[in-house]
Amino acid sequence: MLVRRIMNKEVVTVSPEMSLWEALNLVKSKGIRHLPVVEEGRLVGIVSDRDLRTASPPFLQVENWDIMTGTLLKQIMHRDVITVHPLESIDEAARLLYEHRIGCLPVLQQGTVVGILTQSDILFALVELMGVTSPGTQIQIEVPDRPGTLADITDIIKANGVNIVSLLTTPGERPAYRGVVIRIKTIDPRKIIQQIKTAGYRVLWPENGGSQHDL
């Protein structure tokens, strides 16, 4: 999945000449947390709501009013902006957010801001990918990390005439094994589970003792 699919296309950008006061009001009224700063169509910086609050004086007294209106974004913005391209993959974007400990990535195409991607957008994409979009039963299977294991499992499901709703593989709990998490469109997975076990794979299923395994 690519960044362009989940980014926000309607980006609120601001000028470096905007005052601290205006910017604070803007993030509040729009309910947003990041403002890319654009000059003559080019991205020159970024400010977050936290940057704005940090720059604001603690109490709004008369003498502080000048600070609020006199401080311009160009004085407080971050100039080294980390950006992504709309064709970047979501996992790469997520890695950038995580490694740089930042809250958003402006999406740049040919120097122009075409979108913005926030941590929440990534989380939402994850919810969509892992969440339940259609009724089904989830089975977790541990498979040796070698070619053909996934095909064995999907063959069994196919032979039972059952549809697969979603499929995810994970690094697995043990080395040299991988986890396969499949949602299948049936209320009665007993036959399929039995056949997967018979084919030699370990199916993780609710356990009443020990500790509940997970993939």
Place this chain on the structure above:
Amino acid sequence: MTCKAAFVFTPDMLKYHFSEDHPFNPVRLRLTLDLLEAYGLLEQNDMVLPRAANMEELLTFHEERYLQMLKKLSEPGASDEGAHLYGLGTEDNPVFPEMFKVGSLVVGATVTAAELVMEGKVEHAINLSGGLHHAHSAMASGFCILNDAVIAIKLLQKKYNCRVVYIDTDAHHGDGVQWAFYEDPNVLTISFHETGRFLFPGTGKVAEVGKGLGYGYAVNVPLEAFTEDESWIKNFREVVYPIVKAFEPDIIISQNGCDGHFYDPLTHLSASTLTYKEIPKIVHRLAHEVCDGKWVAIGGGGYDIWKVVPRAWTLLWGEMKGIKVPAKIPEAWIKKWSAQSPFVLPPSLNDDPSELPDIPRRPEIEEKNYLASQRVLNSVLPILTGNIG
């Protein structure tokens, strides 16, 4: 206290039968009726014949193209082309003879039950063939073709302007009913079920609380696999009482799937028949406290048709009638069915404590369930009582 209750039934509903070895087996109704008769709990006066739901009623929820497909498939020799798009002709929901007609009859029986209660002919009414809570507006799902509960609730809204509480204690999440009223503040859906982490349909998370105007009017308590009586009953009582009281319904509809029993082959909950004795008791009491006793009970899942369903639903009907049913199962019933049963039939309505499974993970299961019900109460109760922020 004995109550006036109607048992809505006709043998034609036993034709809701997908195939010979399908787990949703109407023999369970025969076994239940027979056990009720052996106990002397079914009187001629209790029995009411249902009418079939008509097209207009079905269309209050289901899409026309879906109903047309069901009709087409009901004709002998019909091709099942395109059926898969509607969840039909699948392993779960195979095509069976007269499926449209039989499905409409099951829906009609729940509608009949609701009408009997609203017209004041009885205080309570039951349709054990109903409870087909997974059916969606244009999709058969999880053994359910037409959604009797949704259509009955639509009728209750249209004809009687009712506020309805729907309480679902099937081991599977009551998704079809929840989504049908997800944005409706006049229908409160409550579902207790095994967590969807493994089990079908996968939804029914605590965070599913309704949407738009219906925000706060969907309640979900997912129970951990291997949940036992004590935890289930305690959380049910603590959540359902305050929530239903705050909502002030005109009528309660309860879905009584009994597939959370530890014998059930499709799920992983560990209830005994005690849960199926206590849940109807709580619902019954609530109905008299909040809506002049107006209570419609419908069936649901239950895949141990020999050892569980007849006992659980005998307890349900006994509660509805306000009759204390002796625990000892009548000899005549055991004698009649033993030859056909692949299992030894239990001698008592109560499960023998020595039969109950040992659950070493009990403390962590109970903790998780308790947290779920507390989260539900914290998020929904302030909305229902109007005490937000």
